[in-house]
Amino acid sequence: xxxxxxxxxxxxxxxxxxxxxxxxxxxxxxxxxxxxxxxxxxxxxxxxxxxxxxxxxxxxxxxxxxxxxxxxxxxxxxxxxxxxxxxxxxxxxxxxxxxxxxxxxxxxxxxx
Numbered sequence: 001x002x003x004x005x006x007x008x009x010x011x012x013x014x015x016x017x018x019x020x021x022x023x024x025x026x027x028x029x030x031x032x033x034x035x036x037x038x039x040x041x042x043x044x045x046x047x048x049x050x051x052x053x054x055x056x057x058x059x060x061x062x063x064x065x066x067x068x069x070x071x072x073x074x075x076x077x078x079x080x081x082x083x084x085x086x087x088x089x090x091x092x093x094x095x096x097x098x099x100x101x102x103x104x105x106x107x108x109x110x111x112x
Contacts, residue, residue: 002026002101009093009106012085016110020080022095022103030073032098036080038091038108045094049080063089085110 008020020036031053039045049069051057057069068081078095087110095103 002028002097004095004097004101004103006093006095006103006106009108011109011111014085014087014110014112016085017081017083018085018108020082020093020095020106020108022078022080024076024078024095024097028076028097030076034071034078035096036069036078037094037096038089039094039105040088040091043091048093051078082108087112 003025004022006020006022008018010018012018033050033052035050036048037045038048047060048063049057049059049067051069051071059067066082066084069078071078090108090110092105092107094105
């Protein structure tokens, strides 16, 4: 069983920055893939960024060059640094560990 706790969401003006954190606990393996997803009202949940055990990462085209995912295996924590935020980044952001485990989400709201 894995528990995930996201934090760091909030309200920010367009052009601003936020840093999301996701702390994992339970049966954690540093080799597992960790990801950030987001879901805006009325839209499907979409992958934002994924980081693999070696540190390589994939990003959605919409966030490339603005968002950076990173992980601290010693702390079982994954981060999402979000810069140059846009109103269209407004969504609930979810952390995912492996395939089956999801956090409850943290709201990010970007005002224009």
